[in-house]
Amino acid sequence: MFSGFSLFPTQASTLAPEVDNLYLGVILITGFFAVVVVVCVTYFAIKYRDRTGERIGAPITGSVPLELGWSLIPFFIAIGIFVWASIVFFHIVRAPDQTLEIYSTGKRWMWRFQHIDGQREINELHVPVGRPVRVVFTSEDVLHDLFIPAFRVKADAVPGRYSAIWFEPTRIGEYHLFCAEYCGTRHSGMIGTVYVMAAADYQAWASGGGATEGGTLAQRGEALFTQLACVTCHLPDGSGRGPSLLGLYGSQVTLDSGEVVTADESYLRESILMSQAKTVKGYEHVMPTFQGLVNEEGVASLIEYIKSLQAAGNRVASAQ
Amino acid sequence: MAGHISPKSTYLTIFGALMACTILTVVAAFINLGNLNFPVALTIAIFKATLVVLFFMHIKYGSSLTKLIVGTAFFFLGIMLTLTLSDYLSRGWFTAARGSTSAASIPSITGPLTTGARPLEQTPQNNPPK
Amino acid sequence: METIVVEEPTTYINHQHTVASWLLTYDHKRIGILYLIVVTFAFFLGGLFATLIRLELATPAGDLFSADVYNRMFTMHGVTMVFFVLVPAVPAVLGNFAMPLMIGAKDVAFPKLNLLSWYVFTIGFIFTVASMVLGGVDTGWTFYTPYSTQGSESNVLLTGIGVFITGFSSILTGVNFMVTIHRMRAPGMTWFRLPLFIWALYSTALVMVLGTPVIAITLLMLVLERGLHLGIFDPRLGGDPVLFQHLFWFYSHPAVYIMILPPMGVISEVIACFSRKNVFGYSFVAFSSLAIAVFGFLVWAHHLFVAGISPYSALIFSFLSFAVAIPSAVKTFNWTATLYEGAIWWKTPMFFVFGFLGLFLIGGLTGLFLASLGLDVHLTDTYFVVAHFHYIMVGGAIMGYFAGLHYWWPKMTGRMYNDTLGKFAALLIFVGFNLTFGPQFILGYLGMPRRYHVYPPEFQVLNVLSSAGASILAVGYVLPALYFLYSLKFGAKAGANPWKATGLEWTTQSPPLPENFRTTPVVTEGAYAYSKREMRVA
């Protein structure tokens, strides 16, 4: 029982040392103030003790310079911490380009993961070491939260839209994966294991033994795209009743309200499930809603398929 | 008791103004002002509410404390609206970095398996229970 | 003491004896006692849940209760403690009792409304207890949608209505206190002669008036959505569950200041009395209360940093959260400076103040960790948060409540309690508290999520420590109940002013007259004029 005892969790991602340094820094700063106050209170309480209850304290009412000093100095220190912490925060929320993407769905009480190469797993997540990984996830029912302490990342899974976390594992091993947003009876059972593998092992695992039945995620999406007859309207050359999806992902789209939005995962997801919400300018409101016809995993595969429809040259260029 | 007594004519004038504003707001709603329809409707409503507060509710003749209290209500209402909308309106600004690659297209798997200066340790730590 | 047979003086306690005279009283002092009874009951109910939670968590496996029962335990612990103990404890019990006395008024501005708010509070509590008896509720005290509207199969409606009703008690108390402080002060009691407890209560009342209606409407929307299928937060319709969190925390973060501001006011009173000094920087302490009340409304979304809000918005809220730390720091420094060159009388209330200073300090400083965006991502929803808010709300607010209770108990009852036992209780609570919640900071950084019924075995050592501390804490909380009850019958008679304190409440007899003062007092000097006392004595 004592074997696993430690004061700090394992540092297993590039973000972990950053967060830990910040943690130690804030501990030092706040610790200093804590010690000052505790020492002063203790010292004064003993030194100025009056056992009789009859004496009167010194007639001191206050000091404006002191007040200003102990308002402004902590304020500037606080701003310092704020800036430092915000820099770390933006490292946490802003994923680098060219991440390995994994789709995930939280559902009471399990996590399902889908890899682009077609692997699917439950409550287990295999990732390669030394590569930035981005997990895009949503929830099928209530709020959940994907939390991997060893990587120092966490985000709520909100039904109806996508959240994402990213991390670059630095250490091969097995780590906890928790649901950190209360989700009902077996909330504490909604846990899993992250396996950080050597890149070669990961590649072997990802393309391994028949688990990729149904092809890669994009291939499954393509099959679904045909099956749901999306293909009849969304013609590649843009002559159909719906806009062409070629090169759509990541582009700027003008809606019929005049608003311009970026076609990211959440936009694509919303357009599939609530097709009337954001219609592209120049097109009729004719697309049916696919809510109830396609599950979250299907949506993820469709999105991955749409992502794969980048202009061929585009993709190569961005990869270099 | 020192309450302000307004003449009847004041109340009738205010009532007339409120009626006029009601008609104005309906008429304005039927004119296509583009995105301005909502702000116009809101402005008229705020104007009407101000009239009621000032004259029907006698704030015009009230103490500065009462005025302060009314101001406080709308100040905090404003805080609630603006700070919440600061979230909703800026959500779209943040777009995540792009690019997804499959495992098969990992550019180089022969390169050094390290990140930064940290050498990889092969010993798994913090193993969860099996 | 020799026993002299004296006619019992008329007091607010003995002038009428029937139960009806208590249940239909308009006297703010009696209403304070009524609140004390309900709040004490709620405190021990919530404490019972806490004990059972800690018992379960002593082992990693869920071997004492089922997951369902455990989830109901922590929910009911939270609901009871937040809405029925922390929010009303100091303002409704001590504020009701002491505030009119301290400003030299005969009563609060609206005595009937005051009684009504006690009834509303009690009815809300009965609803909540009924929901517990009928099987409890398992959403967490935060009632997050869509779990509370669609997922949970427990008594969300009944609890929601209970808390909704209780909210009106808070609103009425807030309105009543603000009007009382504005309009009922004795002649000469100017704003800057007010005791700092009054400033704190005023700031609290402001938060109650501005914040509570928002939780009321939010819970109403929740109840309508669950009961009548309105769809305001429903993601299946395109509604946003995060909107519920915005609305919920718009009240519930300022509510933390409803809980902590009045105890801060108590600390100022007690520290001045037992140091025999002015509070250092009176006006800074007074205005910091108002500043906390106002800034408290600008920071709510720091509970939502990982909930899916815009990172830019998170930046704003993080900055404002750091800003709200400053007035709290100012208060702490001023209290410390007040001790300097004081004549510090080590009595029980002062021991609770020492405990408050230590625990509130840790609670406040760990708040900076959570305001820091980069750290909050890792720390939020873990035991670090649990430890942090317990340091503020139990270490701070309950310590301050106990300080105030021990300070005004002689005034409320006319009896002295055992000082040695009191100091011992303060010490027990301080030690037990740190042992309970200190390890939870480490647990949180290690990544143990909150609201976990079972947990990985490597977290057990710290959890066992925490549970051990909780048992000490429980003894520490039961002890005052015992010696307080004992003092009612056997305690030494307290004179009008057993602490030799300044303040109008100490100029009248203990327990006070039904009408508080024989003649309306006229105030000629500021609060805490201890330094002028020698001249008066001489």
Next chain:
Amino acid sequence: MPNGTIAAHDEHHGQHHPALQHHFQDLEQQHEASTLGMWLFLVTEVMFFGGLILAYTLYRVWYPTAWALGSEELNIYLGGFNTIVLIGSSLTMALAVRAGQTGAQRATVGWLLFTMALGLTFLVVKFFEYKEKFERFHVPGANFRFEGPESPHVQIFFSLYFALTGVHALHMVIGVGLMTVITLMAYRRRFSPEWYTPLELAGLYWHFVDIVWIFLFPLLYLVDRSHHIV
């Protein structure tokens, strides 16, 4: 505190006004306290409706089309009629308070009855509006029907419509109840130019309810009558 304890106001007030409560020094203080309390209560009301207005604003920004479509389903004539009725009742309420101030007891009772009549008219019209919503399945829930695009979002619109107008109507009902008591007090000649505080407070409450409707009418009924969205 060595504060002098001078009897500032005690037995020398030979004659108290019957409405003066014992813990106040005089009627002036009592009146000031009461109106201040009422205004603070209205502050809480502003925040109460504010929560709903926040939800309304957010979804209107998100789903302008659904808002336009939902608003189109509301009956602008009934809404407009009710607006006129309610503003009219505010006028009669103001005149009732004025009559109270000047001590015109019969006029006070008359204007109050007029106000109540207008308030009830509003509620009756509202009832028929609600009835129509039920008949056309525009009530959120499992039976909600909306022919047209964006049905789920329109359902959010109707959820907010019912929440906002429902809470407002509840305030109206409370207001009419309050008015009954006040009218009875006026009828029994309890008010005088010296003391008419309850009348004044009821007036403040009534005007506030009117103000809420002044916002609700354009926010709910007049979203897109010019059809620039749909």
